[in-house]
Amino acid sequence: MTRSHSIAVLPGDGIGPEVVSCALEVLDAAEQRFGFATERSEFSAGAGHYLATGELFDAVEPRLRDRDAILFGSMGDPRVTPGVLERGFILEMRQRFQQAANVRPVRLYPGVPSPIAGLTPERCEMVIVRENTEGAYVGRGSTVHAGTPNAVAMQESLNTRAGIERVVDFSFRLALGRRRRLTLCHKTNILVAAGQLWQQVVAEVGERYPEVEVDYVHVDAMCFHLPLAPERFDVVVTDNLFGDIITDLGAVIQGGLGVATSANLNLDGSAPSMFEAIHGSAPDIAGTGRANPAGAILSLALMLGHLGEGDAARAVEAATVEVLGGLPALSGAEMGLSTPQIGTRIAQIVRDGRA
Amino acid sequence: MTRSHSIAVLPGDGIGPEVVSCALEVLDAAEQRFGFATERSEFSAGAGHYLATGELFDAVEPRLRDRDAILFGSMGDPRVTPGVLERGFILEMRQRFQQAANVRPVRLYPGVPSPIAGLTPERCEMVIVRENTEGAYVGRGSTVHAGTPNAVAMQESLNTRAGIERVVDFSFRLALGRRRRLTLCHKTNILVAAGQLWQQVVAEVGERYPEVEVDYVHVDAMCFHLPLAPERFDVVVTDNLFGDIITDLGAVIQGGLGVATSANLNLDGSAPSMFEAIHGSAPDIAGTGRANPAGAILSLALMLGHLGEGDAARAVEAATVEVLGGLPALSGAEMGLSTPQIGTRIAQIVRDGRA
Ligand SMILES: CC(C)[C@H](C(=O)O)[C@@H](O)C(=O)O
Ligand SMILES: CC(C)[C@H](C(=O)O)[C@@H](O)C(=O)O
Numbered sequence: 200m201t202r203s204h205s206i207a208v209l210p211g212d213g214i215g216p217e218v219v220s221c222a223l224e225v226l227d228a229a230e231q232r233f234g235f236a237t238e239r240s241e242f243s244a245g246a247g248h249y250l251a252t253g254e255l256f257d258a259v260e261p262r263l264r265d266r267d268a269i270l271f272g273s274m275g276d277p278r279v280t281p282g283v284l285e286r287g288f289i290l291e292m293r294q295r296f297q298q299a300a301n302v303r304p305v306r307l308y309p310g311v312p313s314p315i316a317g318l319t320p321e322r323c324e325m326v327i328v329r330e331n332t333e334g335a336y337v338g339r340g341s342t343v344h345a346g347t348p349n350a351v352a353m354q355e356s357l358n359t360r361a362g363i364e365r366v367v368d369f370s371f372r373l374a375l376g377r378r379r380r381l382t383l384c385h386k387t388n389i390l391v392a393a394g395q396l397w398q399q400v401v402a403e404v405g406e407r408y409p410e411v412e413v414d415y416v417h418v419d420a421m422c423f424h425l426p427l428a429p430e431r432f433d434v435v436v437t438d439n440l441f442g443d444i445i446t447d448l449g450a451v452i453q454g455g456l457g458v459a460t461s462a463n464l465n466l467d468g469s470a471p472s473m474f475e476a477i478h479g480s481a482p483d484i485a486g487t488g489r490a491n492p493a494g495a496i497l498s499l500a501l502m503l504g505h506l507g508e509g510d511a512a513r514a515v516e517a518a519t520v521e522v523l524g525g526l527p528a529l530s531g532a533e534m535g536l537s538t539p540q541i542g543t544r545i546a547q548i549v550r551d552g553r554a
Numbered sequence: 555m556t557r558s559h560s561i562a563v564l565p566g567d568g569i570g571p572e573v574v575s576c577a578l579e580v581l582d583a584a585e586q587r588f589g590f591a592t593e594r595s596e597f598s599a600g601a602g603h604y605l606a607t608g609e610l611f612d613a614v615e616p617r618l619r620d621r622d623a624i625l626f627g628s629m630g631d632p633r634v635t636p637g638v639l640e641r642g643f644i645l646e647m648r649q650r651f652q653q654a655a656n657v658r659p660v661r662l663y664p665g666v667p668s669p670i671a672g673l674t675p676e677r678c679e680m681v682i683v684r685e686n687t688e689g690a691y692v693g694r695g696s697t698v699h700a701g702t703p704n705a706v707a708m709q710e711s712l713n714t715r716a717g718i719e720r721v722v723d724f725s726f727r728l729a730l731g732r733r734r735r736l737t738l739c740h741k742t743n744i745l746v747a748a749g750q751l752w753q754q755v756v757a758e759v760g761e762r763y764p765e766v767e768v769d770y771v772h773v774d775a776m777c778f779h780l781p782l783a784p785e786r787f788d789v790v791v792t793d794n795l796f797g798d799i800i801t802d803l804g805a806v807i808q809g810g811l812g813v814a815t816s817a818n819l820n821l822d823g824s825a826p827s828m829f830e831a832i833h834g835s836a837p838d839i840a841g842t843g844r845a846n847p848a849g850a851i852l853s854l855a856l857m858l859g860h861l862g863e864g865d866a867a868r869a870v871e872a873a874t875v876e877v878l879g880g881l882p883a884l885s886g887a888e889m890g891l892s893t894p895q896i897g898t899r900i901a902q903i904v905r906d907g908r909a
Contacts, residue, residue, distance in 0.1 A: 281742065281743050282742070282743040282744075282746065285743045285744065286743070286744075290744075312671075313671075314670055314671050314672075314781060314782060315669055315670065315671070316667075316668075316669050316670065316671045317669075335711075335744065335745060336744055338744075338746070340745065340746055340747030340748060341747055342747050342750070342751060344715075345751075346754075347715070348715055348716065349714075349715065349716075350714070350715040350751055351712065351713065351714050351715070352712075352713040352714075352747040352748045352750070352751040353710055353711065353712055353713070353747065353748075354710070354711040354713070354745045354747050354748040355708055355709070355710055355711075356690075356708065356709040356710075356711070357706065357707075357708055358706065358707045358708070358709070359704075359705070359706050359707075360699075360702070360703055360704065360705040360706070361703065361704075386795070386798070387636065387637070388636050388637040388640045388641070389637075389640065389641075389645075389690065389691055389693075389795075389798075390690060390695065390709045391637065391693070391695055392695030392696055392697050392707040392708065392709050393695060393707045393708075393709040395697070395707070396697060396700075396705055396707040399701075418798075418799055419798045419799050419801075419802040420802065422799060422800075422802040422803040422805075422806060423802060423805075423806055423810075423811070426669060426781075426806055427669060427806065427810075440741070440744075443741070443744075443773075443774045444773055444774050444777060444799060445777075446774075447774040447775065447777040447778060448777040448803070450777075450778070451777060451778055451781055451782065455778075455782075456778070
């Protein structure tokens with residue numbers, strides 16, 4: 200009997216549908232070659248859907264919950280008030296599906312130019328794990344005397360032992376299968392209460408993983424080390440807000456949004472995990488064929504790995520890296536190939552078994 | 555009558571005394587050439603002083619308060635518990651002296667190599683203004699059920715209209731004398747209460763400065779734009795925590811800690827402002843003559859500008875840039891010159907009027 204995985208596809212807005220359609224073409228090729236199947240359902244979601252229907256995550260949640268994974272394009276449109284989709288869809292999904300770990304590989308692929316002078320692929324091979332459900336993202340804030348000269352706004356960061364522990368434990372396990380080094384990134388000298396809890400949990404969980412070396416770097420110092428000494432890092436674990444910031448820095452280092460990808464992992468099997476490229480909906484180039492689908496296709500590779508299709512995951516990644524390395528530029532008209540041409544080329548390599 | 559300024563000098567720990575002594579040699583030269591005087595008092599402070607006496611900022615505060623400015627080296631020693639000096643001295647000074655604006659120029663000087671491939675000096679000329687007294691730095695946090703599986707740590711960010719307004723108004727004034735562009739950096743889509751207050755204040759204060767164009771960038775996106783499109787920025791204003799992070803990224807872009815400098819400005823004349831290089835005390839190279847004093851000397855230039863000695867400020871900066879541009883490397887033995895040699899060379903250029 201053929202292995203089959205049930206997948207929800209959310210192409211979203213702007214370039215989302217274009218790059219997701221490339222990823223699905225590559226998925227077809229991977230299924231043929233590696234002998235598995237997917238049952239796919241596509242859902243309309245995002246800014247366009249919200250403007251037309253007023254629907255956010257709530258509306259689609261029941262139909263996503265029993266899927267094995269979610270493949271996500273991108274969301275956003277200047278006509279939607281900033282924050283509405285972020286909070287009403289993206290954060291809501293992370294919460295409701297308990298996608299506790301936001302996992303972002305930061306790898307400089309061979310042939311992909313880094314903006315960091317002299318950086319080589321051997322020196323840049325890490326995974327940043329971002330706590331994805333709490334911290335400053337809990338949406339707790341309030342203002343007194345709003346609109347007066349005495350206004351005071353308070354914004355809270357909530358950190359639970361359980362929330363930290365699950366993502367720290369996951370990070371240690373990840374490090375075990377890699378170079379066995381875990382770095383906590385925080386700002387413990389200033390955010391003392393939250394910082395102490397993070398440090399305690401890392402120390403305690405670390406006792407279960409004596410093979411893994413533990414390191415600590417302040418978030419401000421991370422801005423130095425990440426671009427200038429990325430070889431220091433194997434697995435980096437950090438809180439929600441710091442993770443939001445340093446993973447974008449990681450994406451810069453590895454050559455930009457075109458190649459950066461992320462997994463929003465549910466760690467207890469209670470709901471599906473979600474896989475997406477890091478780039479936004481880029482409405483300015485939507486429909487022009489100038490979007491690089493590599494991020495979306497690499498997020499497909501992450502999804503395949505998560506579904507247990509390790510061979511397919513490796514083949515998709517290798518094919519993407521091969522094509523990426525041959526592009527004269529990573530985005531825009533200078534890529535030399537259009538969005539669908541890149542997708543088709545990667546799919547061919549996967550299908551032909553050349554990767 | 556000669557103009558005279560009363561200055562407190564706090565060399566601090568590690569390489570602090572070495573680089574500050576260079577700055578004072580350059581100050582001598584500037585006084586000779588530009589015909590002003592300084593009355594200097596040196597104070598022992600920092601990790602060494604704390605270990606010997608237990609004294610932190612409190613002890614020295616009364617003797618600093620009536621000075622015109624403070625020239626600061628660097629603080630830190632692995633033997634002091636992390637956080638003690640930061641909170642007991644640095645943050646305490648910022649609070650007690652109401653140093654509301656932490657001002658960090660991000661300039662790529664000619665001849666200084668940036669780690670960002672292809673970046674040129676014309677594209678990198680901005681000032682980041684960081685709110686320096688509130689936000690997540692207020693030290694409000696608490697933990698319930700500490701040490702149990704149910705522990706929850708809360709960390710608060712406090713933002714007042716008055717605190718934001720003074721630093722925003724300062725930033726607009728700064729922009730007026732520059733390229734007239736102000737960028738607010740925040741994370742308004744997630745930190746809604748604090749974000750709205752920041753946005754409101756920028757909008758309202760902005761009405762007083764119609765010549766200044768206002769822009770907004772999320773802190774995560776800043777990690778992209780700062781290294782890849784620094785020409786977008788003239789004056790950037792941001793909160794305490796985001797400022798801590800993005801100014802270190804700024805320092806990377808401009809060539810590293812050796813050349814980065816900052817002013818902690820009191821904006822109402824109630825207490826002195828403080829000027830320091832961004833680098834730490836670097837105990838590993840202390841005493842070896844391998845520290846680059848450029849950061850400290852550039853912070854002297856900022857101090858001179860603040861004291862109204864604009865010609866001296868420009869001469870010190872120009873001389874430093876000239877010497878920096880001629881160094882084969884920005885730090886370590888590869889600089890080719892020792893710490894005092896660099897200081898003497900810069901002082902000579904200032905004295906001779908060649909800059
Ligand atoms: C869209 C936004 C809510 C989101 C975040 O801040 O987490 C994004 O920046 C990300 O990193 O996935
Ligand atoms: C030393 C530390 C308290 C300080 C900060 O976090 O503000 C430093 O990183 C800085 O940027 O001046």
